[in-house]
Amino acid sequence: MNVLTQTEDTLKQEIAASIIKANLTSEEELPEIILEKPKDKSHGDFAANIAMQLARIAKKAPRQIAAEIVENLDQTKASIEKVEIAGPGFINFFMKTDFLGEVVPAILNARENYGKTDAGQQEKVQVEFVSVNPTGDLHLGHARGAAFGDVLCNILDASGYQVEREYYINDAGNQIDNLALSVEARYLQALGNNAEMPEDGYHGQDIMEIGKTLAAEFGDKWVNTDREERLAFFKEYGLNYELGKIEKDLADFGVQFDNWFSERSLYKENKITNALKTLDEKGFIFEKDGATWFKTTEFDDDKDRVLIKQDGSYTYLTPDIAYHKNKLERGFDKIINVWGADHHGYIPRMRAAIQALGYSAEQFDVKIIQMVNLFEGGEKVRMSKRTGKAVALRELMEEVGIDAVRYFFVARSNDSQLDFDMDLARSESNENPVYYVQYAHARICTMLKQAEEKGFSVNKDFDAGLLTAEKEVDLLKKLGEFPQTVTEAAQKHTPHKVTQYVFDLASLLHSFYNAEKVIDPENKEQTFARIALMKAVRITLANALRLIGVTAPEKM
RNA sequence: GUCCCAGUAGCUCAGCUGGAUAGAGCAACAGCCUUCUAAGCUGUGGGUCGCAGGUUCGAAUCCUGCCUGGGACGCCA
Structure with a gap:
């Protein structure tokens, strides 16, 4: 409290x-x-x-x-x-401002727990995010979704929700067959054979790498083997390679999942036929034109959706329904999906499925992440997955740094498009807000160190009643708001509020720093009080930065 | 044609369940380092909140229509 x-x-x-x-x-x-x-x-x-x-x-x-x-x-x-x-x-x-005196001791006492609340009452929430097809590199848009999802989980966790992060692996279906075909073509090409990429093949650099690696490792071993066997092997090989890369990229970006959920497991455990059966029993299934349909129009969708195509295979929706059924059966009070803007049209049919399965639409929420436009040298950089010219997350991390990328991605509301300025993110100057905030933290660390050196014990008792200067009161009020800010960000799913908060707090700190002297040997009592205040600000800055996944350096 | 998101200062964006003179950063301009890091601070200028109606004591915020930009409307995933 x-x-x-x-x-x-x-x-x-x-x-x-x-x-x-x-x-x-x-x-x-x-x-x-x-x-x-x-x-x-x-x-x-x-x-x-x-x-x-x-x-x-x-x-x-x-x-x-x-x-x-x-x-x-x-x-x-x-x-x-x-x-x-x-x-x-x-x-x-x-x-009356005397209650402000309680703020600093409360923070010094709570330390890394300051900002945590029990507002979520241990409600079980699952957040599924990124879930990129394992057929290529993570690019800019995925990175935004990754940062958003991760920070959302952090603040939910801090606000007393039980959070689980999940990644849905699309390791079944067409796109994986295409991956196998693409790998095959690249492998054959690597051996100097004439091979054409499939119509919907993946043209990324990474697939070429796989082809070369396979050629180097196996030589022409796979050229003359049975094609089915070859493709089966390439499929697994490609899948593992891509997934490994995705997992590594995300981990380096500071994003880790509790659960990697395999689409294949839905097939293996008959979850799909099961879900279909449920829908059928409830009367939402019908046959038309040789296909099996789901009556999503019963739930405000524009048109009904095909579940089983004429050729007997499933549409993307079918295993996905089974997947969401499974999520809810796992006992989550709420499931949140983080999707790219190009998937927003998919929401009504998924929501229909949730309701048709007998769950409440309230339990299902989708966060749409709007597009990211990349700018460099004042010009818009075009991206295309097909040509493989996408700006990869890996590249971005190396060029710009993880802190800046994460900060920029959670600085804005998820439903605004984002202009990502490479030059700005890269710049180590005052134009860059990341440094502004980190500098505030580093500044305090220097002060505390110097205080110690000048014989002021940082852990000494202090009189909080001495913190009455205007800038001090501003800081105290802002510090006191932190738990509410985090809770609000969690409840409204607005991570950017935390980014805004940390910037505001940094701003007040800089302002205070320029107006008042912290270490003053002539005024020991005031110095002790101010050191304590600085320590409280440092803790709060660090906690806020930790929530958004940005480091809090002690020196810059 | 239908649906989703956006339209706020020169640029990039905040603006909570409607509230008082609409905010921040950058850019522009003017100042501040013999003093704990100037990656900082202080001040100034800059706005028909896309347009038109409506709801009400009060609208950037809610409703309707329109305009502009982006996205989606598959037996693709």
Whole structure:
């Protein structure tokens, strides 16, 4: 429980009590008390618009209502320093600031746990993300999804949810057969044979590598073997190679999964026929034109969807339905999918499946990650998976660095397209926000080190009551907000709020640094208090950066 | 034609369940290093919130229509 929410809750209760006492409305009709944090400091620490909301119910002028609320308010109990009625009927509350003194000790005590809450009440959430077909390199768009998904999991975890990260491996179906054919062509080419790439082949550099490796390792061994056997081998070989690469790239990017779920296992364990049976029993299946259809229009989809094609094979949707059925059977309260923007049209049919299987649509959520446009030298870099000219995650990490890539990807809302400026991300200058934040952390580390060297013990008791300078109060308030910010980001699935927070906190730190001197041998008590404050800021910066997967350097 | 996302300062973007004079970074301009890292700070200028209606005490935010950009509309995955 943090001190800020506590004061806020108490204030809400007191306002409600006051309204009842003033006889403005009944308890039943009382609207929810909403307190906002005004942008303008002159509007206090909290502002309530309840008087305007009550205007109609109480049939009185808002300012009159506000006056009556203030009159009946127990200001001492609510820790109010000063109340003002402003504008059309806002009540502005200026809170007693002594509670701020509790912020720093609370952080120093919680350390790496500061920011964690139990808001999620151990709800079981599964997040499936990346899930790229194992047929090529991870590129820019996947990287954004990876960063988003990973950070979302981090903040859910910090907010008291039980999170599981999962990657769905599409190791069955057409694309894998195509992979085998592509590998075959590259292998034969590597041996100098004439071989053409299949129509829908994968033209990436990586497939050529596989071909060369196979040629080097096996020579012409596979040229004269039975084609079926050859393709079967190449399929497994290619799959393992690609998956290994994907896993390595992601791990280097700081993303690790709890579970790698194989599409094939759905076939092996009859999960697909099972799911089909369930849908059939519930009456959502019908036959038409020699194919088997799923009546998704029963659930707001544009048209019904084919599950089993005329040739007897499944569409992509069919195993996917079985997969999602399996997810829910594993007991998750909620399953979240992170998909690229090009898959958004797929949502209604998947949601239909969830409902048709007897689950609630509420349990299923899809986060759409909008496209990433890459800019270099002021020009847009075109990408295409077919030509293999995609900018790979690997390349990006090497050129730009993991910290910058991750920071940039979670700096913006997932449903805005993102312009990724290579030059900016690469630059080690003040234009680059990553360095700005990391610099704040490094700065504090230097101060704490110097304090120690000058004989100021960092762990000494201090008087938090001495932290009253304007910049100090700003920092204390911001520090106190952190747990709420994380919780909000978790509940609304908005990781970029944490990125924004860490930037704001860094900004306040820099501002404080330039305005006040921390280490002052002439003023020991103040120095101890400020060292403690710096330590609290350092912990909070580090915790926030850890959530977004960016390092917090001690020196720059 | 239908659906999804976006349209806010020169550029890139925030803006929470509707609230007070619409914010940040970069860019521009003017200042600040004998003092804990100037990868920093302080200040200034800059906006018909795509357009038009509607809902209401109040709309960048909600509703409707339109315009622009991107994406999706397969018995592909």
